[in-house]
Amino acid sequence: MNPNPGRTNLRVLRIELRRSVAPWAGVLVLVSALAFLHLVPGAWWKGPALWTAQWTSMALWTRFLLVFLWPLAVGLGALQGLRDSRSRMSELLSSTPRPARHRAAALAGTTAFALVSAFALVVLVGAVRVLAGGAAYAHLGWLPISLVGALALAAGAVLGMGVARALPSVLTPPALAVGAFLFVTLLRRTTDAEVPTSGAPNRLALLSPLVAEVRQPLLTLSAPVHAGQTFWLLGAAATGLALLAAATRRGRVLALTPLLAGGAAALLLLPAGPRDTYVVDRAAAAQVCDGPVCVTTAERARLGDLAGRGAEVLRLLRGALGDQAPTGIRETTLLRGLLDPAERSDDALLLDFGDAAIGEAGGGELTRALVAQGVVPLCNARSGVESGSLEEAVAQSIAAAWVLGDLRQLEGTMHGAKDWADEARPVWEQLIALPQPEQRRRIGALHAAAVSCSGGLLTELTGGASR
Amino acid sequence: MRWLTLYARSRQVPASLAAVLAGAAAVAALAGIGGGGTADPRLSTLVLAAGAAAVSVGLGGQDLALDRTAAIRWVPRRAAHVLLCGVLVAAVLWAVRAVGGEPASPAFVVRNSAGLMGLVAVGAAWCGQRYAWTPLFAWLPFAFAAPAATGTTGGTGVATQVLTWMLQPPGTPAATWTAGLLAVAGTAVYATGGPRR
Numbered sequence: 001m002n003p004n005p006g007r008t009n010l011r012v013l014r015i016e017l018r019r020s021v022a023p024w025a026g027v028l029v030l031v032s033a034l035a036f037l038h039l040v041p042g043a044w045w046k047g048p049a050l051w052t053a054q055w056t057s058m059a060l061w062t063r064f065l066l067v068f069l070w071p072l073a074v075g076l077g078a079l080q081g082l083r084d085s086r087s088r089m090s091e092l093l094s095s096t097p098r099p100a101r102h103r104a105a106a107l108a109g110t111t112a113f114a115l116v117s118a119f120a121l122v123v124l125v126g127a128v129r130v131l132a133g134g135a136a137y138a139h140l141g142w143l144p145i146s147l148v149g150a151l152a153l154a155a156g157a158v159l160g161m162g163v164a165r166a167l168p169s170v171l172t173p174p175a176l177a178v179g180a181f182l183f184v185t186l187l188r189r190t191t192d193a194e195v196p197t198s199g200a201p202n203r204l205a206l207l208s209p210l211v212a213e214v215r216q217p218l219l220t221l222s223a224p225v226h227a228g229q230t231f232w233l234l235g236a237a238a239t240g241l242a243l244l245a246a247a248t249r250r251g252r253v254l255a256l257t258p259l260l261a262g263g264a265a266a267l268l269l270l271p272a273g274p275r276d277t278y279v280v281d282r283a284a285a286a287q288v289c290d291g292p293v294c295v296t297t298a299e300r301a302r303l304g305d306l307a308g309r310g311a312e313v314l315r316l317l318r319g320a321l322g323d324q325a326p327t328g329i330r331e332t333t334l335l336r337g338l339l340d341p342a343e344r345s346d347d348a349l350l351l352d353f354g355d356a357a358i359g360e361a362g363g364g365e366l367t368r369a370l371v372a373q374g375v376v377p378l379c380n381a382r383s384g385v386e387s388g389s390l391e392e393a394v395a396q397s398i399a400a401a402w403v404l405g406d407l408r409q410l411e412g413t414m415h416g417a418k419d420w421a422d423e424a425r426p427v428w429e430q431l432i433a434l435p436q437p438e439q440r441r442r443i444g445a446l447h448a449a450a451v452s453c454s455g456g457l458l459t460e461l462t463g464g465a466s467r
Numbered sequence: 468m469r470w471l472t473l474y475a476r477s478r479q480v481p482a483s484l485a486a487v488l489a490g491a492a493a494v495a496a497l498a499g500i501g502g503g504g505t506a507d508p509r510l511s512t513l514v515l516a517a518g519a520a521a522v523s524v525g526l527g528g529q530d531l532a533l534d535r536t537a538a539i540r541w542v543p544r545r546a547a548h549v550l551l552c553g554v555l556v557a558a559v560l561w562a563v564r565a566v567g568g569e570p571a572s573p574a575f576v577v578r579n580s581a582g583l584m585g586l587v588a589v590g591a592a593w594c595g596q597r598y599a600w601t602p603l604f605a606w607l608p609f610a611f612a613a614p615a616a617t618g619t620t621g622g623t624g625v626a627t628q629v630l631t632w633m634l635q636p637p638g639t640p641a642a643t644w645t646a647g648l649l650a651v652a653g654t655a656v657y658a659t660g661g662p663r664r
Contacts, residue, residue: 032605040613041627068608075604079597170479171486174520174600178490181604182513185611186497 009102016110020083025076026114029153032072033065033122047360047384048353049214052129054298056220056281059142062123063149063211067184070209073115073153075177077160080111081244085168104244108161112154112237119150136300137284144226145211151230152209155237156180159259162243166252184210191215192338195278202277203270207232207263212278215385216335218298220281228269235262285333292328299331299353305366306351313349313370320403320440321447326374341453342381349374354383356412357396365411368400372410375399376446379453387414394423395446395457401428402443427461478525478548487556490517491563509611511571512579512633514563516607518556519583520600525552526588527596527662535661546658553584553650574637582633582646585653592653596662610634 017023037044037051044051044061051061123146160180164172187205189196189212196212196219198205206225235258242255271277284298293310295303310329317325326349334343343350349370353359355378357369376396382388393413397420401407407428409420431439445460475481494514498507526548528534534541557580564571583603591599610631628641635642 036609036612040609040630042613064612067612071604071608075601169482170524170597171482171521174523174604175486175490177600177604178517178520179493181608182493182497182517185509185513186494 009106012102012106013110016106017114020107020110021076021080022110022114025073025080025111025157026118028076029069029072029115029118030121033062033069033119034125036065036068037061043213043215043384047356048217048299049384051214052126052133054135054137054217054284055127055130055139055142056145056284057214057217058126058130059123059145059149060211060214060220062119062126063145063209064213065122066149066152066210067188068181069119070152070156070184071177071180073156074160074180075173077111077157077240078164078173078176080107080157081161081164082168082170082173083107084165099245100247101241101245104241108158108241108244111157111161115153115157116150119146119153134301135298137298139283141220141281141283144223145221148226148229148233149209151233151237155233155240156209158240158244159236160240162240162255166243166246166255184208188212189274193274194335194337194340195219195274197274202272202274203267206270206277207266209233215338215383218280218285218296218333219278219335220284222271222276222279224269224271225277228266231269232262232266235259235265238262280333280335287330287333294329295331295351296333302353305362309367309370313367313374316371316403317349317374320375320443322444324444324447329370336381339386340381342378344377344379344451344453346451350377352378352381352383355381355388356384357382357410358412360412368404368408369410369412371403372396372400375403375443376450376457379450379455382413390415390419390423391455391457392450394420394427395450395461398424398428398431398461399443399446402431402439423458427458431461477528480525483521483525484555486521487518487559490514490521491559493517495563495567508575508634508636511560511564511575512607512610514560515556515576515579515583516603516633518559519552519580519587519603522552522556522584523587523591523599523603524596526591526599526657531662531664541661542658545661546654549584549588549654549657552587553580556580556584572637578637578643578646579633581650585646585649585651588653588657589649591662592656592660593663595664599662607633 043049044064049057052058160173160176163176187198187200187208188210189198189205191213196215206228209229211221238258239255242258243252246252246255281298284296286297287294288297288300288303290303290307291311292314293303293307295306306329314326314329326345326347328348329351330345330348331351331353332343336342342352351358351370351373358366358373361369373396376392376399378388378392378396380386380388380392393410393415397408397410400410407424409415409417409424413420431442434442442461442463446457449455449457449460491514494510494517498510557576560576560580561571586603586606587599590602594601610633613627613631625641628635628639629645632639632642632645637643
C-alpha cells in the first residue's frame, strides 16, 4: 500500500510543523529569553557574572531562564495536547488503523524540536558573544548544562501534552503551567551562602531543572547532577509519550512507571548536599602567573594589562610601606557567602574582579585602585550586591592619594560623592599637614590595621584624635 | 436562581473553585518544604495568581455564539463576574494567611487581586477564554525573576517597580497605579467586549 513509509512520516512531520502551534512556541521561547536577558536589568548585565563573560556563566544564565521557559513549555505542551479533544474528533481518530503512537510521536516530536531549536539559538547567541568577547578559558564543561536545559524544555512540553491528553479539561493548561511555575519557584536556590542552597532537601530541589543565579563565576554543576537530572527528565518525557498514546485507563496508570523509575534513579544519583552540587571548576580556578602577578585561568585575558601595571604598583607600595608591602598580586578564589569577610593575605595583594573599582577600571584608574587595595586591603567585600564600608572606601582613596597625589573618590564604589567627601576631606587635610616621617608612620599603621581587619582605619590616620 | 445555577455551571464554577482551593493548598504545603514563611509576598502573590488563573477559565461559556443570542444586558453581568472572582480569590488568600497565623495586609491583597484579575480579564478579551491565563502567566515569571538580582542594590527605578508591581510592598505608588490601571482596563474591556472567539 505505502511504498515509502519514511517519506510519509516526514510529510506528516512537516504538516504538523506547519499547522500546529509548535513554531509559535519556539518563537515565544526565543523572543522572551532574549528579551529577558537584554531588557530586564539584573546580575546578568555586567560585572564578572555577565551572561556572556565566560562559557560556564553563559550556560548557567541561559539555563536560569528555565524559571519561566520551563513552565511556558509545560503550558504550551498542554494546550497542544488538548487539540484533539477540542476539535471533538478523538473518537474518529481512535477508529483509524494508524497506531496512536505515530500521532503521539508526530505531535511531541515537532513541539520538542521547535522548543529545543529555540533554546539552542539562545545558547548560540550567547556563544557567539562569548567568542567575540574573547573569553580566555575555552572548555566544553558548559555543554552538559545547556543540553540538560534543552532536554528539560522538551520533556516538560511532552509531559504537558500527555497530562492534557489524559485529563482533557480547559483547566489543565493553566493548572499545569502555574503548577510548574510553583515547582521551580519554591525549589529555587538562593545565592547568599558560599554555594547556592535551597530551603528544600537538596535532592528534591535538584528535580527542578532550574539552576541558581551566577554570583561566583568559578562555580559549576557537578557531573552527578547532570546524570541524575537526565534520568529524571527522560522518565518524564517517556511518561508524556506513553500518556499521549495510551487509550485505556490501565494504560494511563502504567504510563506513570517511567516517571517514577526516572525519579527513583535520579534520587539515587543526585548529590545529597549543596557542596557536591555546585563545585569549583578547578581548571578555571587554576592560577596563571606573569612574574609576581597571578590570576585565575578564567580571567587570563586580563593578565597582559595587569602584569605591567602590577610591577609598577608593587614598586610604589614598597616605597610607601617598606617591608610591610605585599610582594605579589593574586586573584582571590575564596568562596564567600554574601556579606562574609573578604579573603586575607599577609604577603599578597588580593584582587577581586567582582569589586567594580578593580574589575571595571582601566588605565590609570586601575593603578590607583591597585595601590589603594595594596595599602588598605578590604575586609568588607565589594561586589555587585555588596557596597563594602564607607570607612574603607575613604581610607582606600586617601591611601591612593598619599601614594599617587591628587585626592579622588575611587570609581566603582557605591557610596555617594557627598558622603565620601564629608569623611575624606578633613582626614586628608589633617594627614598632609603632618611632617613627612609621621605621615609615613600613620600610613604604615593604617596598613597594619587594615590587614588585621581590626577596624578604626580613620583613627589610625588622624592619630587617635577622635578615639 | 435557576439562571444563576445554569450560569455557574456553564462557567465551570465548581471545577475552578476546586482548582483555586487546590492551588492555595499546594502553595501552603510547598512553602513548608521550600522555606520562607507565609509572610513572604511571593507566596501570597502565587496564591492569588494560581487563583486568578483557575477562575479565568470561567470568563467564557461553552458556546459564545449561543451566549450572544441571549437578549440580556451582558455588561453589568460580566463586570460583576470579574469582581466576584476577584473577591473570591482574595478571600482564599486571606483564609490561607489567617490559618498560617499571619493575616495579610489588606492593601496588598486588594491591590494584587484586583491587578491580577484585571490581567486575566484582558487575557479573556484579547486571546479568548481558553487562553485568558496567558498574559498573567507571561508577567508572573518576569516579576519573579527580575527583582532577585536588583532588589539588594537598593535603587529600583520606576520601570522595575512597574515590572514587579505584584511583589512591591503596599504603598508603592507605581505598583498601585499599575494594578489599578490593569483592573479598570481589564474589567472595562471584558465587560463591554466579552471574551474573544
